[in-house]
Amino acid sequence: KNEVEQSPQNLTAQEGEFITINCSYSVGISALHWLQQHPGGGIVSLFMLSSGKKKHGRLIATINIQEKHSSLHITASHPRDSAVYICAVTKSSGSARQLTFGSGTQLTVLP
Amino acid sequence: DSGVTQTPKHLITATGQRVTLRCSPRSGDLSVYWYQQSLDQGLQFLIQYYNGEERAKGNILERFSAQQFPDLHSELNLSSLELGDSALYFCASSPATYGYTFGSGTRLTVV
Numbered sequence: 001k002n003e004v005e006q007s008p009q010n011l012t013a014q015e016g017e018f019i020t021i022n023c024s025y026s027v028g029i030s031a032l033h034w035l036q037q038h039p040g041g042g043i044v045s046l047f048m049l050s051s052g053k054k055k056h057g058r059l060i061a062t063i064n065i066q067e068k069h070s071s072l073h074i075t076a077s078h079p080r081d082s083a084v085y086i087c088a089v090t091k092s093s094g095s096a097r098q099l100t101f102g103s104g105t106q107l108t109v110l111p
Numbered sequence: 112d113s114g115v116t117q118t119p120k121h122l123i124t125a126t127g128q129r130v131t132l133r134c135s136p137r138s139g140d141l142s143v144y145w146y147q148q149s150l151d152q153g154l155q156f157l158i159q160y161y162n163g164e165e166r167a168k169g170n171i172l173e174r175f176s177a178q179q180f181p182d183l184h185s186e187l188n189l190s191s192l193e194l195g196d197s198a199l200y201f202c203a204s205s206p207a208t209y210g211y212t213f214g215s216g217t218r219l220t221v222v
Contacts, residue, residue, distance in 0.1 A: 033211065041199055043213040044113075086154065096167030097205065098144055101154040 003027045006087050006102035013109050019074040021105045023087030026068065033099060034061050034072045035086040043086070046072070077109045114138065115204050117214035125222055129190040132217045136183055136204030140212070142166070143185040144205070145177055148216075149198040157200075160185055192221045 005024045013019050023032070034046040047054050047061040049070065054061050058077075063070040074081055084106050088099040114137035124130055136143050145157040147170075156169035160179035171177075174192075179185040189196060202214040 035213075040215075041218065042113075042215045043201060043203075045211050045213065048210055088154075096159055097142070098156040098159055098167055098169060099146070099154075099203075099211070100156070103153050 001026065002103070003100055004087055004089055004102040006105050008105060009103065010106045011108070013077050013107070015078055015109055015111050017077050017109075019077050019081075019107065019109075021072045021085050021087075021107070023070045023072070023102055024068060025070075025087075025089050027089065027100070028092040029089040030092045030097070031090045032063055032070050033088045033090070034070075035088060037084040037086060037104070039083070046085075074107075079109045079111050082107055082109050113212050113214065115202060115212050115214035117200075117202050117217050119217060120215065121218050121220075123220045123222060124192060126192055126194060128192050128221075129188065130192065130219065132187040132189070132200050132202075132219075134185045134187070134202030134204075134214055136185070136202075137206075137212050140204035140206050141183065142205040143179055143183070144203045144211075145171075145185070145187050146201045146203065147198050148201060149195075154201075157187070189219070194221050197221045 032049045036044045049063045058075045060073040084104045086104045087102040116135040118133045141162045144159045148154045157171040159167040177187045199216045201216045203211045
């Protein structure tokens with residue numbers, strides 16, 4: 001079983017819809033990251049969370065440490081939000097801070 | 112521009128050859144991470160350097176090696192290349208806190 005699981009794998013939405021992508025993890029973590037990867041391949045870090053909630057524009061990320069679960073919400077979705085969204089964690093064990101990744105969610109927003 | 116520079120952007124080479132991928136971290140970041148993204152394995156951690164020293168190793172093959180130089184740039188050397196080594200190779204840098212900045216990646220195609 002993967003240490004970081006994401007759902008759904010694929011998501012198609014109409015422009016303007018509210019979108020939720022979920023991430024569950026099974027290891028102790030010091031931080032959880034949401035990343036965005038566009039078709040060109042580049043990866044952008046959207047959020048880093050260790051507790052609570054963060055908001056940036058139309059993006060909201062939440063984390064529940066007790067339930068080992070995080071969600072990424074996109075309000076008023078737009079075709080330019082189409083990308084792969086990747087959940088990743090920094091494990092709390094050891095001193096290294098490398099990322100362990102989920103398999104990603106391919107989001108397509110239709111106009 | 113994320114501040115992390117990776118060169119080259121694309122590389123096509125034959126099986127059995129050796130290539131070097133280069134990464135210049137964001138100014139002031141001491142940590143450099145190398146990740147591999149393949150179609151079948153997703154994103155995987157390869158190796159981390161911190162201020163010139165190897166800090167952590169992940170799923171890095173013995174045919175692969177890396178180093179970080181005094182100016183903090185890093186190189187990933189891939190030798191005896193196989194078709195299965197075709198992938199996107201990302202470098203990311205991080206300051207003392209937990210944030211990450213990714214480079215745009217090097218797309219390696221082994222033919």
